[in-house]
Amino acid sequence: MKLHCPHCGPRSVEEFRHGEIPRVPDHLTDPAQRDLDRVWNRTNPQGPTTEAWFHEQGCHRWFHHERDTS
Ligand SMILES: [Zn+2]
Numbered sequence: 001m002k003l004h005c006p007h008c009g010p011r012s013v014e015e016f017r018h019g020e021i022p023r024v025p026d027h028l029t030d031p032a033q034r035d036l037d038r039v040w041n042r043t044n045p046q047g048p049t050t051e052a053w054f055h056e057q058g059c060h061r062w063f064h065h066e067r068d069t070s
Pocket of ligand 1: 061
């Protein structure tokens with residue numbers, strides 16, 4: 001599978017790391033609770049989602065990528 005890096009072009013997906021962009025609820029005003037939520041709690045969405053990808057074996061840059069997880 002190929003993934004298009006905006007800086008390097010199409011590259012093997014094995015060159016990248018990725019993660020969900022955390023959406024922390026506005027009602028969490030306690031900084032410790034917000035950090036805990038941001039690091040450990042994932043929504044694991046089904047359908048279109050935006051993720052942060054890091055080109056670890058290439059340009060060492062982050063970019064956002066939309067993908068359908070279903
Ligand atoms: Zn790259």
